[in-house]
Amino acid sequence: MKRKNKIILWKRGYLVKKLLLIDGMGRAGKFLAANILNGFADIEPVQLCSLLEHLPFFAKLGLIQQQVAQELIHNEIDMRCYEMLIGRNLNHRLFDKSSIFNLSNHRDLLLRSKEPDRDKELKKFYKRGTYSFFLVHEILSEIRIYFKAFPQVKVITLKRSPIDLVYSWYKNQSITRCGIDPKYFTIPLKGFKGPVPWYHYKNFKEYESLNNMDRIVATIEKLFQRYEKAEKEFSVGEKKKILFLRYEDILGRTGEVIKKIQKFLNKKPLKEMGQILKREKLPNREYSDVSSKKQKIAVIKARASARYFNKLMVLENKYFKDAD
DSSP, X not given: OOOOSOOOOOXXXXXXXXXXXXXXXXXXXXXXXXXXXXXXXXXXXXXEOTHHHHHHHHHHTTSSOHHHHHHHHHHHHHHHHHHHHTTOSOOOOTTSTTOGGGSTTHHHHHHHTTOSOHHHHHXXXXXXXXBEEEEOSSOGGGTHHHHHHXXXXXXXXXXXXXXXXXXXXXXXXXXXHTTXXXXXXXXXXXXXXXXXXXXXXXXXXXXXXXXXXXXXHHHHHHHHHHHHHHHHHOOHHHHTTEEEEXXXXXXXXXXXXXXXXXXXXXXXXXXXXXXXXXXTTOSOXXXXXXXXXXXXXXXXXXXXXXXXXXXXXXXXXXXXXXXX
């Protein structure tokens, strides 16, 4: 039987088997959670790669084939994991949350670059059952591409108060920078008047008619809806691969969160965990200060339309009601 004249990708041998993703909306506290995860055994330093969050969406929108996206994801993760194992491209920037100097074993990581035998660390990596660790944004609704590519994947998803997210997005200028600021590494879609976040692909006109604060609220609402829909549609087996954590619990119930992570990953906390919590000032019960929340609400209300402010308050009430 003759094969049709069609180009088909070969499935190469994969390096990474155990993948750990920390996901959530922008400004949901993923780096804080990542630093806590640094306090567990057999987890590689967290890495960021925007390609890993763009490819699932491009595949969903038909801009790239699913199989191609999956192979690119696998290849990118394998390459970055290997480079981390041999001490290449370590983040030495002291001010970054992802700096290796935030890790208790940073000296061991630096020594990797002096090891001439490249396979030595790889053998240790497999023997320990180490997780390769990546931080991604807002991909839960398209996470099945990772389930297919990495059967042993574990996903920790961060949730946070909608009011706090909207306020943080406003302060960070997340919407106004999207597609304009070259240092903002998110690829938007082309709307009728300018760049539009991909999750508004069905309602360009409505999105572009809104002021900045309303756009932020509309975006947070859309993301909450996508997360809620995805959570309801996961099978029992898929749910076992996901751990949902609330930012508020990380701050106020840190010990409980650590126990949940330990059970989820089956990895023990290191003796350095106490130092990490002290550095991150955890637990931090001052976060729930009522006056701070009122100030954020006042800023949002002064800039949002009545319709979208009410939408936000409904979302906020539902978020804390669901937590009970």
